[in-house]
Amino acid sequence: xxxxxxxxxxxFFVLLSIIIWLVMFIYWVIRSKGKGILNEIxxxxxxxxxxxxxxxxxxxxxxFLTYKFFLPxxxxxxxxxxxxxxxxxxxxxxxxxxxxxxxxIQEKHELIKKGPYKKIRHxxxxxxxxxxxxxxxxxxxxxCFIWVLFSFFGxxxxxxxxxxxxxxxxxxxxxxxxxxxxxxxxxxx
Numbered sequence: 001x002x003x004x005x006x007x008x009x010x011x012f013f014v015l016l017s018i019i020i021w022l023v024m025f026i027y028w029v030i031r032s033k034g035k036g037i038l039n040e041i042x043x044x045x046x047x048x049x050x051x052x053x054x055x056x057x058x059x060x061x062x063x064f065l066t067y068k069f070f071l072p073x074x075x076x077x078x079x080x081x082x083x084x085x086x087x088x089x090x091x092x093x094x095x096x097x098x099x100x101x102x103x104x105i106q107e108k109h110e111l112i113k114k115g116p117y118k119k120i121r122h123x124x125x126x127x128x129x130x131x132x133x134x135x136x137x138x139x140x141x142x143x144c145f146i147w148v149l150f151s152f153f154g155x156x157x158x159x160x161x162x163x164x165x166x167x168x169x170x171x172x173x174x175x176x177x178x179x180x181x182x183x184x185x186x187x188x189x
Contacts, residue, residue, distance in 0.1 A: 013074040013138045014058050017081050021051055021131070024085055031092060031099075050151050051132050057141040068140060077137030084130030091116045091123035099124075104165070111170050113177060119186045121177070122162070125155040126184050152184075159183055 025048045032044065092099060094115035098106050116123035129152055136144035163183075166174045183189055 011058075011074070011138070013078055014055065016078060017135050017138050018052075018055060020081050020085055021048065021135075024048065024088060024131075027089065028092070047128060050147075050154070051128060051135065054132055054135045054139060054144045054147055057143055058139055074138055077134045080134030080137065081131050082134075084127040084132075084134060087116055087127030087130060088124050089127075091127060095124070105169050109169060111166070111173060111177065113181075117181075119181055121181050121183050122155070122159045125159060126186075129155065129184070156184065 025044075028044055028048070094112050094117055096112075098109055098112060100106060116126075120126050129148065132144075132148045132151060136148055163174075163178070170177075
């Protein structure tokens with residue numbers, strides 16, 4: 001189903017996925033209140049802009065490297081986005097006061113090992129990557145999948161920085177936690 005907004009024609013599922021990304025951003029801003037949102041906004045914006053960059057091909061006047069999907073693929077992409085969204089929300093809730101947009105240890109920082117942190121050490125990054133992958137399926141542009149891969153390596157690098165800090169803070173406890181979990185992709189990495 002095609003929707004026309006001004007001079008821009010877009011797919012209904014593209015519009016729904018953009019709305020989910022915006023809801024995520026609004027949720028994050030609300031949850032960040034009291035943490036000094038101005039200090040956190042740079043990290044927050046980087047994370048969500050990397051997701052929204054995927055939608056640029058939708059607004060370009062040509063279909064360079066774009067392929068068309070059938071309705072089932074569009075629905076599957078939306079389900080994948082929603083699953084990533086749920087993982088991000090759950091992870092943010094479990095992390096609570098320990099969350100920061102910067103790589104830093106919070107005052108009275110705790111090592112969270114429940115909820116999504118039971119299987120993955122960085123489930124917020126996992127959820128964002130899942131949302132990006134689902135968005136790529138809906139958008140149907142090969143460049144989007146390349147961007148997801150590029151984002152994966154950026155988040156992997158940031159995860160490594162966080163892990164050095166957490167190893168320093170929690171020592172042997174964190175080393176044991178690393179043996180029990182995967183970094184970003186459950187059961188794989």
